[in-house]
Amino acid sequence: MTMSERRTRPLSRGRRFDLRATAMSFALIAAALIAAGLAVRALAGVVQRRPVWGVVLLCVAVAAVLAHGRRRRRLSAARIARRAGEALEQATTTALDALDAPAPAPSTAPAPTGPCGEGALHTADAPGVPGVPGVPGVPDYDALSPEEFEEAIAALCVRDGCTDVRVVGGAGDLGADVVGLSPGGHRLVIQCKRYGDDNKVGSQDLQRFGGTCFTVHEADVALVVTTSDFTAPAREYAEQCGITCVDRGGLLAWSADPARRPWAAGTGGADV
Structure with missing residues (x-):
């Protein structure tokens, strides 16, 4: 009685540990984190100097989140790009309108006018106008x-x-x-x-x-x-x-x- 020999699958060789590749990966990750930190710091400075651009960046972030959330619905890349472009265009228009808006004029009290209509006339009887000593009614x-x-x-x-x-x-x-x-x-x-x-x-x-x-x-x-x-x-x-x-x-x-x-x-x- 002969016994059939079972064929065994050759054991796959495991991936060898590569110290150089691992170190390179960590270096790339660290560089990416540093770049991201610098970018966030730069964006924070821009937002602090120009708050209007904070609105622009917020709208872009919202558009990216909406695009990511609707990816499950298999939206096409063209549709996502179109909606993101519309959001960015609307945010840019809002920012430009805010920059072009004239500053409110400071409220000033009307200047006093004299009989000539050219401002307060300076006479010796006017308050704050010094007179000539010993000569009443004559301004200095x-x-x-x-x-x-x-x-x-x-x-x-x-x-x-x-x-x-x-x-x-x-x-x-x-x-x-x-x-x-x-x-x-x-x-x-x-x-x-x-x-x-x-x-x-x-x-x-x-x-x-x-x-x-x-x-x-x-x-x-x-x-x-x-x-x-x-x-x-x-x-x-x-x-x-x-x-x-x-x-x-x-x-x-x-x-x-x-x-x-x-x-x-x-x-x-x-x-x-």
């Missing part, structure tokens, strides 16, 4: 800025009965700082020079003003008012051209006494 013009000095001269004109007084000084004013109508209806054009005592108004200043006050601004009376003085050539040119010069002494006298209004000299006393 040296304490004013050039713009405030123009407003103070306009206030004097209004005080003495001038109408349609406007402060027009600034870039492109062509020499006119204050304009208005005298009580007698004469057109006044005034140039204001808030200079120090050591800086006198020269003939060049008068020549530039004389070239525009009558021809461009159509002045009946042209005045140059300064907190300083005029040089001799400047006074000679002003006398030749019919420009009235008001130096520091004349300004203080005008400020203290309305009867000393300087445009009366340029109109032959018609407004007196």
